[in-house]
Amino acid sequence: MRYLPHTQEEIEKMMARIGVSDFEELFPTVPQDCRYQGDMEIPGPLTEWDLDVHMEDIRAKMKVGPKYKVLIGAGSYHHNIPAIVPYLTSRSEFLTAYTPYQPEMAQGTLQGVFEYQTLTARLLGVDVANASMYDGASALAEALLMTLRLGKKKKRVAVSRAIHPHYRQVIAAYFQPTEFEIVELPFNEDGRTDLSSLTRNEEFAGVALQSPNFFGVVEDVESAASMVQDCGALLVSGFSEPLAFGLYKSPGSQGADIVCGEGQSFGIARSFGGPALGMFGCKDAFVRSMPGRLVGETVDLDGNRGFVLTLATREQHIRREKATSNICSNQGINTITAAMYMAALGGTGIRKLARLNYDKAEYLKASLVEAGGELVFSSPTFNEFVVGFADDFSKKQRVLRDEKIIAGLELGRYYPEFANKYLFCVTETTPKAVLDRVVEEVKK
Amino acid sequence: MKDAPGTSGLILEEPLLWEKGKKGRNGMSVSASDVPAAALPEDLVGDGPDFPDLSEVDVVRHYTRLSQWNFGVDTGTYPLGSCTMKYNPKVNEKQAATPVIAAAHPMLDDELCQGTLELIYKLEKHLAIITGMDHVSAQPAAGAHGELAGMLIIDAYHRSRNSKRTKILMPDTAHGTNPASAALCGYKPVKIESGKRGILEVEDIRQLMDEETAGIMITNPNTLGLFEENIREIAAIVHEKGGLVYADGANMNAIMGIVDLKKCGVDVLHLNLHKTFSTPHGGGGPGAGPVCVVSELEKFLPYPRISFDGSEYSRDYNRPESIGRIHAFHGNFGVLVRAYSYILTMGAENLRMASQLAVLNACYLKVQLKDYLHLAYNRPCMHEVVFSDKRQLEHKITTLDIAKRLMDCGYHPPTIYFPLVVSGAIMIEPTESECLDDLDRFVAVVRRITMEAMEQPELLTNAPQRFKVKRLDETRAARQPCLCG
C-alpha cells in the first residue's frame, strides 16, 4: 500500500526492539470483548485508476453538471473562480499544516489569516473579524448565543422570518437544550423584516436579520440598528452573499453590532454546500465575548513583526466549559482562499463585479415582470429576487432544465404562502442569452 | 546538527497585502456587462470595501512567499499528539476538485443530485462498519461540531424519557472541546481524576454516576495514549443509572479494525475525518466530524437523513425526533469526498494495518526515547506516547525550549503542555506515515537535544533561529490586541 512505508523487514526489526513478536502483542490492554470480530466489510483497496473509474460512476449520476446554468443561489452561489486561487490554496505548506500553535513555523498561515480578518472587517464594516466559523448558519447561531452572553440576564432573542430557512433551523437546533427562547419576526409586504413588535421592554438580548435576506431583499439595516439598540438589544446582521457589500453599504457601517454570514461566494466552490466559510465580525467592545480563533500582530525577540493566535483565554482549550464556544477546527484554508479572492479582485474589481451582478439580476427581474411575472417584493435587491407566475411555472422550468437551465427555486416548501413563487439568482456567470431564453419561455 | 533535516534557506520578506499594490491594478478578470446598466437605490449604495488593488503576479508571489514560511505534513515529520498528522493523499484532492463535485448545488431536488447523495450514504455506511456503530450522520463540520451533535442527541434522548439530567462525567484528560460542548447543552462537567495508571477506574465511576448525570464523555484511547481498558464495566455502570456513553473518536487512528466501539458500550461517537481519514488540516480546517450512534438513538440524528430505497437516494426531512439541522447544507461535503476516496483506496486490510503501524511507530519511539525523556506513564501505549520535561527541568530547560529546538532541527514539535494532568507534557504521535529511517532520524535528534540541554542549553533557550521570526511576544499580542491591520 503506497501510503504505508514499512517493509516487512523493518516491521520485524521494530518489533524486536519493542519486544513483541506480532501485531497482536501491541494491544495487550484491549480486552477481548472490546475487539473487532472479523474483517470490516468495506470495499477496496482500489488502485488510483480504479478509484477514478468508481468516482466517475458516481459523478455520472449527477443530472445537473457543471454545464448547467443554475439560476439558484439561496446560500450557495456560482461565481467565477480565478485559476490562481485553487492553484495557490493547494500549496501543501498551507493545506497540510495544522492549526498554527507553533507560530514561528506557521507565519504563512498566521499572516494569511490576519489578512483575511482585516479584509473581512473592512468588507463587513466591523472593527474586528475572527478566523472563521463553520458556515453562515452556525455563525448566526453563535452570534445569537453571544448576544445572550453580553445581555447577561436576558433570555430571549428575535429572529427574522426572512432569514434563510436552513439557518433558522440551525439556530433552533443550537437553542434546543438551552433555557433561551427564540421569537420569530414577520416580514412586511415589501420583503423587509417587520420590527414593529419590538418594544422598549428590553427583553431581547439580540435581534437577527439577514441582508440581503433570503428573498434577496436588502434590509434597512441602519433603521433596524437604531430600533434594536433603542430596545437595549444588539443587532446581528447576517448574510449569505457577501459580494453585495461591494455595492451596498456594509452592515457594520450602518450600526450592526455583530455581522456574520456565509463567505462561499469568495473563491470557494459550491461543492454541495460545503466546506464553505462562516464569516464573523463585531464591534471592538464585544471582542472578549466573541467565539472562534483570532490572530493578532506582535513582535519577535528582535522586534520584527510577526503573528500569533491570541486572546485564546476565550477558547475551549483554556476556558473549557466556560469558553465562548466549543469551536476548535474552523474553516482554515477557506479563509486563505477568500482572502486570495478578495486580494485578486481588489477594491476596484469588487465594485465592478458587484455592479455586474446587480445589473444582470435587474435585467432578468425587469424582463420577467414585462413578460407577465409578478414581482413579489418591491424593495431593492442585489443578485436574487422573487417572482410569481399566474400559471404553473413548473412545466416551463422542466423545459428549461432540458436545455441545461435551472430556472429558479420554488418557495412553497419553505414558505407555504409562496407556492408557485420562485427565487431567482443571477451572477456574472450567466450570459444575457440564457436570461433571454428564460424570459422567452415565460412568455409562451 | 548534521543528522537533522533542518538547515537554513533563503526566506523572502513579504509585506501585508495592503502595504503593496497600486490603485488601478487588477488580479482577476471581470467581464464587460452584456446588459444595460440599471438604476441604483442610491440611499443604500456604499463606497465598497477598502481593498488594495493588486496584479495577478502580486497575488501569486504574495501567497507563494507566505507558504514558504509554513511547515506541513508534506514538508516533514509532524508528530503532533492527538492530531494525527498523517499523509494527506493527493488523489483525494483530485476527486474533491472534479468539476461535477465542485459545481454541485445543495438546494437542488434529490433526482438531480443522486451522485452526491450516494456518496454521503455510502460513506456513512462505511464509517458505521469501521467503528462498529449502527448509524452515522456526516453532517457535523468538525470534531467539536460532532461533539455538539452528540450532546444534543444525548439531551434529546433524556428529554424523550422525561428525564432531567444536569451533569456529565468528564475525565481530567479530556480535550477542552468536551466540556465546552457539554456546556452548550447545559450539562455541568463533573471531573474524574485520572487514576495512578492514567486510565479511568471503575470504582470512581461507580461513586460519581447517579441519576442526575446524563452520561460520560470518554476519549479512547485517551489523551495519554492509553486504552481505557475498563470501558465495558464503566459503560455498564453508566447504563444502569440511565446514562449514555459518549466517545470522542479523536484517537480512532489507533483502533481501526481492532476495537469495536459498540461492543465497548459506546452509544454515541464522533470521528475526525481530518485526523483518522487523511483529509488535510488546512492550517486549522475545514474538518468533518461525523456522529455515529447505536440503533436506539438513530431517530435523533440530524436531518436531512440520506436514505436509499434500492433505486433512488433521497433526503428525509420527516424526522420528528431529530435534533434538527446543524449545518446550512450537508456538512463539509468536499471533506467527505476525500475521506470516502481514502477509505476505498485503503480497503479494510490496509485501514487495520494503518492502525497497527501507527501503534508500532509510537511504541518504537517510546522504547527509543524513554531513557532520554521522562515517560509520564510506563504502560503499553497505543498510537501516541506522552513524555515530560521532568529531567530537563533540572537544567532549567522546559518543554517549550525542547519544542523550539526541534523546529531548528527540521521537525514540527509534538503537542506540548497537554494533557493537563502531565506537567510539561510532550505528546508524540508519529502516525503510520513515518518510515523507520525517519523515526530513527527523529530519535537521534531528540536524544541529541537532551544532551544539548545539559551541555549547550542556549541552543534550546534561544531557539528557533532558522525561521523568519524568532520567539514571538504573545504577552504583547494579548495585552494590546492588534487583530486588524
Add this chain to the structure above:
Amino acid sequence: MKELEELNLPEDLVYTKDHEWARLEGEVVVVGISDYAQDQLGDIVFVELPEVGDSFEAGDEFGTLESVKAVSELYLPIGGEITAVNEELDDAPELINQDPYDGWIVKIKPNDPGDLDKLLDRNGYMGILKGDE
C-alpha cells in the same frame, strides 16, 4: 519561577489559601493577589473586575485574571460590598506583576471587619505554600 524564599510576602497583610491578600485601611479592606500567585500566573494580560456596588460573600468568585494561556478565578477573602475597583488595571494589567501589593484589585466595605482575623498571617500562608510544593 521564584523559589519560596525569594517571594515577597509582607508581614502586615493577611492571606487566603487561594492566594489573595487583604489589608484593612480605615473602614475598607483592600484586596489583591500574592507575589506567589502573580509569579505562577506569569504575565497577566487581562483583569476582569466586578462593578462597584456588587455584594459578595467570603469565598465568592468576584473576577478573573488572564495570562496568555491560563485563566484564574479571584475569590473574595471577606464578605462585603465592592466600593472601588482598580481601573488602572484595564489598561495596565502588568501593574500586578510589577508589584502585586501596589497593584491592588478591589476595595470592599466588609460586612464584619472581624472576619479578617479568620485569614492566614504570613507564616500560616507560607505553611500552605510549603505544603503546595
